[in-house]
Amino acid sequence: MQTQSSALGELFPPEPVQLLEDAEGGIVYHPGAATPAQAQRWYEGLRPLLPWRSEERPMYDRIVAVPRLMASVALDDPSRPALLDEALAAVKAVAPAGYTRAGFNLYRDGQDSVAMHGDRVGDLAAGQPIAILSLGAARDMLIQPRPGIGRTTPRRGLRIGLPPGSVLVMSHASQRTHLHGIPKSSEPVGPRISIAFRVRLAVVGR
Secondary structure (H helix, E strand, O other), X not given: OOOOOOOHHHHOOOOOEEEEOOOOOXXXXXXXXXXXXXXXXXXXXHOOOOOOEXXXXXXXXXXXXXXXXXXXXXXXXXXXXXXXXXXXXXXXXXXXXXXXXEEEEEEOOOOOOEEEEOOOOOOEOOOOOEEEEEEEXXXXXXXXXXXXXXXXXXXXXXXXXXXXXXXXXXXXOXXXXXXXXXXXXXXXXXXXXXXXXXXXXXXXXO
């Protein structure tokens, strides 16, 4: 796997970095969408207010705990934390879209992770981005092509450092061509919250 430095924000100026191109904008890294002070304030303010839950999933012949905590908030919910609107404004400044929902992951330490995957796009608005805001400790994200895709897609993988205040924007189309995930860390690392803003389709009757 070809590696992109974890200190990507130090190697590039604080303007967008195009990591992958496609017809819908590809994958773009915004290293300084929010200041470290803003990111820390949002982290400290949101963590105690969110409805965190743990989940279990089947794996082979046993049930295992998902290695992170999760939460989800509708962006039109009048009870949503006010700080979430500030975070959303920062995301919209670099990736404007009509986001309807925020999904949260809490990585409590380096042993929390998320496996390589592509977002399920069936209930997402076509052509609309997924924007991930990082708060708390920096973690790396892996991005790699899906196995068996056409030769027109770059056959390389990336390892991207996501410091607090950074935003990674992924196109709807990239979920069909690439996988992404947060690997475990063997180094001591503090807790991190990721906020994934998405444009979900309205469901009749819900």
